[in-house]
Amino acid sequence: MSTPSVGLKPDSAWHNNFAALNAANGPFADLRRQAWSEFSAKGFPDPREEEWRWTNVSPIAGLDFTDADQSAVAAVSAESVLALAPSLAEGPRLTLVDGLFHAAASNLADLPEGLKLHPLAAVLAEDPTSVSELLGQQAEGRLNRFVSMNTALMRDGVVIEVADNAQISTPVTILHAFGLTGPQRSCQPRVLIRLGAHAELTLIEQHVSMAKQQSLNNEVLEITLGENAKLNHVILGEAADDSFMIIAAWAALARDAHYRSLNYQFGGKLTRLDLNISEDDTGAHSELIGLLMPRGHQHIDTHTRIHHNSAHTTSNEHYRAIADEHGRAVFKGRILVAQDAQKIEAYQSSANLILSDNAEIDAKPELEIYADDVKCSHGATIGQLDKEALYYLQSRGISKSQARELLIFGFAEEVINHLDHPELRAHLTRRVAGNLASTLLEDFLKP
Amino acid sequence: MLEIKNLHVKIGDQEILKGINLSVKAGEVHAIMGPNGSGKSTLCQVLGGRDDYEVTAGEILFKGKNLIELETEERAGEGLLLGFQHPVEIPGVKNIYLLKEAYNALRKYRGEAEADTFTFMKLLRQKMQQMQMDDSFLHRGVNAGFSGGEKKRNEILQMLLLEPKLMLLDETDSGLDIDALKIVANGVNALRSPDRAIVLVTHYQRLLDYIEPDFVHVLYKGRIIKSGDKSLAKRLEKEGYQEILREAVA
Numbered sequence: 033m034s035t036p037s038v039g040l041k042p043d044s045a046w047h048n049n050f051a052a053l054n055a056a057n058g059p060f061a062d063l064r065r066q067a068w069s070e071f072s073a074k075g076f077p078d079p080r081e082e083e084w085r086w087t088n089v090s091p092i093a094g095l096d097f098t099d100a101d102q103s104a105v106a107a108v109s110a111e112s113v114l115a116l117a118p119s120l121a122e123g124p125r126l127t128l129v130d131g132l133f134h135a136a137a138s139n140l141a142d143l144p145e146g147l148k149l150h151p152l153a154a155v156l157a158e159d160p161t162s163v164s165e166l167l168g169q170q171a172e173g174r175l176n177r178f179v180s181m182n183t184a185l186m187r188d189g190v191v192i193e194v195a196d197n198a199q200i201s202t203p204v205t206i207l208h209a210f211g212l213t214g215p216q217r218s219c220q221p222r223v224l225i226r227l228g229a230h231a232e233l234t235l236i237e238q239h240v241s242m243a244k245q246q247s248l249n250n251e252v253l254e255i256t257l258g259e260n261a262k263l264n265h266v267i268l269g270e271a272a273d274d275s276f277m278i279i280a281a282w283a284a285l286a287r288d289a290h291y292r293s294l295n296y297q298f299g300g301k302l303t304r305l306d307l308n309i310s311e312d313d314t315g316a317h318s319e320l321i322g323l324l325m326p327r328g329h330q331h332i333d334t335h336t337r338i339h340h341n342s343a344h345t346t347s348n349e350h351y352r353a354i355a356d357e358h359g360r361a362v363f364k365g366r367i368l369v370a371q372d373a374q375k376i377e378a379y380q381s382s383a384n385l386i387l388s389d390n391a392e393i394d395a396k397p398e399l400e401i402y403a404d405d406v407k408c409s410h411g412a413t414i415g416q417l418d419k420e421a422l423y424y425l426q427s428r429g430i431s432k433s434q435a436r437e438l439l440i441f442g443f444a445e446e447v448i449n450h451l452d453h454p455e456l457r458a459h460l461t462r463r464v465a466g467n468l469a470s471t472l473l474e475d476f477l478k479p
Numbered sequence: 480m481l482e483i484k485n486l487h488v489k490i491g492d493q494e495i496l497k498g499i500n501l502s503v504k505a506g507e508v509h510a511i512m513g514p515n516g517s518g519k520s521t522l523c524q525v526l527g528g529r530d531d532y533e534v535t536a537g538e539i540l541f542k543g544k545n546l547i548e549l550e551t552e553e554r555a556g557e558g559l560l561l562g563f564q565h566p567v568e569i570p571g572v573k574n575i576y577l578l579k580e581a582y583n584a585l586r587k588y589r590g591e592a593e594a595d596t597f598t599f600m601k602l603l604r605q606k607m608q609q610m611q612m613d614d615s616f617l618h619r620g621v622n623a624g625f626s627g628g629e630k631k632r633n634e635i636l637q638m639l640l641l642e643p644k645l646m647l648l649d650e651t652d653s654g655l656d657i658d659a660l661k662i663v664a665n666g667v668n669a670l671r672s673p674d675r676a677i678v679l680v681t682h683y684q685r686l687l688d689y690i691e692p693d694f695v696h697v698l699y700k701g702r703i704i705k706s707g708d709k710s711l712a713k714r715l716e717k718e719g720y721q722e723i724l725r726e727a728v729a
Contacts, residue, residue, distance in 0.1 A: 424567035424621075427527050428581035428637060429555035429588060438580065442571025442620070 040072040045096035047072075049185055049218070059160035063168045067183035070173050083175045086362040086394045087304055087333045092276050097218030097248050099185065100130030104213040110136035113209045116240040120268070120456050123202030124149055129209050131219020131249070132188045137207070146198025146231070152189035152222055163191060166224040170254045170282035176306055178278045182220045182252040189222035189251075192235065196228035196258070203234040203264075203453065210239075211247030211275060223253040227261035229286075234264040236456070239299070243272035246301075253281035257289035259313075264292045266456065270463065271299035273328055280306040285345075288315035294450055295322040297332045298463055305334045311345035322351040323447040323460075325467055326359030326391075333362035340369045340376045340406075349380040352447050354440060355391035356467070363395045365410070371402040380410040385417070385443055437468050480505050480676045481645055486537035488518075488525050495521040497701035498537070503645070506673040510687055510712060511680045513698035514720050519680045520564060522698070523649040527561035528554050541645065555581075556588030558644030562634040562651050569621040574633065577621050578603060578640060585641055606639040610666055628659030635666035646670060646677045652686035664689030684716040697723055 040046055050068050054061075076093040077084040108129050114137055119125075126149055127137035133151035143149055155163055173180030190206050210219050227233060241247055249271070257263055263283075271277050277300045283291045297303055309318045324332040338347045353361035367378045384393040397410035417439050425435035444464045451457045481503040488496040495518045503509050513519050525532050526539065528551030539546040541559055549557065569577075583593040594602075607616065610632045622630050631651055638646055648667070652660055667677065667690050679690060687695075687709065695711040696703045699720070704727040705711065715723060 426551040
């Protein structure tokens with residue numbers, strides 16, 4: 033398939049963003065230059081490309097973004113950062129403001145034994161070889177040139193390492209707060225995660241942004257899970273309605289490793305997530321849960337790709353979208369079973385609720401199977417609120433608007449309930465209720 | 480309490496009810512019986528407020544108010560509750576949410592303060608015990624995966640909790656085994672009171688062995704062709720509808 037693209041315009045501000053980094057000639061300079069040549073030659077993804085047919089990124093391509101500088105980030109007070117983002121969990125927190133480490137809004141004291149949590153810039157400055165087995169090992173921009181953009185322009189991010197056998201009981205939070213240092217800021221955070229054998233961690237990534245700034249957060253994660261390691265990865269998107277958010281994550285799973293992704297997206301003007309899972313050895317298992325809830329003129333897209341590269345690997349995927357007003361949700365879930373990867377079990381469901389005549393949801397499962405002894409199933413449904421259920425609730429005295437809320441809420445709650453942390457569940461409940469302007473909130477927050 | 484006068488109802492082009500007259504007073508229990516297709520369910524749904532039906536003539540007065548002009552939820556607010564023949568399954572909505580929202584919605588309609596959780600739960604548990612239901616019912620989706628008997632018990636539980644003025648039960652006995660039927664009947668009997676009316680719509684006489692009606696009406700082809708006391712139900716069981724029909728036509 034030919035890739036139609038126009039390349040980056042010569043007068044684009046992205047050239048300036050790259051020039052300084054290129055001149056610095058720091059670690060991973062070759063990787064950076066290679067990625068830049070991919071991004072600058074082909075430019076932004078085009079809706080004529082299969083992976084982008086439902087998500088037009090021209091609103092991003094049409095704006096000039098500049099990277100924040102360190103001094104401007106340092107000038108942002110911790111209070112103003114934390115005012116944007118309610119604390120969802122006790123425990124370590126690393127905050128990136130416009131993509132750069134913000135010490136005052138972070139909490140890196142008293143880290144549990146076995147956990148390393150560092151800003152990427154510090155690691156690149158002090159010991160770049162320590163991440164050479166992580167950085168650039170999985171992420172690639174073939175299907176998504178935002179990834180090349182990140183690799184070319186990355187300056188900071190997060191490195192998390194959990195030692196063999198270390199089971200970290202308190203969740204780690206990464207707070208991405210962007211648009212705080214000015215309008216049309218771009219940031220390119222890179223997050224590298226390695227869990228050793230039998231290690232366990234819960235990571236909460238929280239994305240928030242300042243309103244009316246049209247900022248862009250373009251994030252790439254590379255995750256490596258050792259034997260029997262378990263990662264719970266919560267992604268909670270609550271960026272302002274005019275922000276752009278692109279996230280691409282890769283996870284490689286060793287034998288018996290478990291990756292659990294819990295993806296809840298409410299915010300942004302345009303949000304696109306790509307989750308790429310490689311199950312590389314026997315017993316690897318992934319669970320992908322998601323709730324996409326666009327309204328207003330929001331566009332929220334998630335593409336997942338699960339690669340069953342080895343026999344006896346399993347996956348379970350459960351996505352829901354609720355689109356209201358002019359909102360649009362996109363879900364594409366690809367399951368790929370490699371040649372001779374037998375005894376695979378892969379389940380996918382995508383349930384979707386359209387609340388307005390102007391809303392749109394596109395859902396597409398894709399199975400690609402090159403083995404014969406596999407159990408794969410998928411189901412996608414798109415519908416409106418059940419009229420019979422509305423009538424039944426009304427016949428009990430519940431008003432039509434409350435009946436509607438109950439049904440929408442019930443639909444969302446099934447995915448929220450996958451969260452283990454009560455504070456997070458309560459936060460999401462409030463968030464869904466807020467989206468519905470619900471008066472039922474109090475009832476739902478009670479146990 | 481309920482006055483139905485010359486009620487004509489259409490679905491699409493088809494006239495289903497062709498002039499129903501019925502008067503129900505507080506404290507009374509009425510049974511409406513009839514073969515399949517006689518219009519029993521239509522009558523229930525029109526009273527309940529479903530909007531697929533068109534009232535072409537006649538009127539329905541409930542406590543003196545024109546019922547047809549009220550929204551479904553307003554009818555419930557006024558005290559009319561319909562027990563569904565096929566209670567709707569709502570997998571995402573927990574039963575406890577329905578019960579609590581309904582309870583408070585009705586209080587609000589009457590201008591009363593919402594109940595606090597403690598008071599509500601105490602009341603609810605007492606009613607659940609009456610219906611032999613345990614707490615697991617509260618956290619399951621409304622009727623989702625319930626057996627036929629569980630669904631009907633859930634309907635009666637709602638009646639016990641919401642204490643309607645007029646209880647309209649649409650084939651509540653269908654699909655019940657004898658044990659479930661007894662539990663349901665006990666629930667209904669507990670609700671009998673001088674200021675409440677009960678209308679049972681049923682295909683079978685069996686339910687009336689457990690809930691004794693004051694009046695029995697036979698509905699046939701959209702009209703009430705015969706009314707009487709509970710002995711009419713006994714006759715129906717013994718002689719079948721055909722005999723009564725012949726008599727009515729003659």
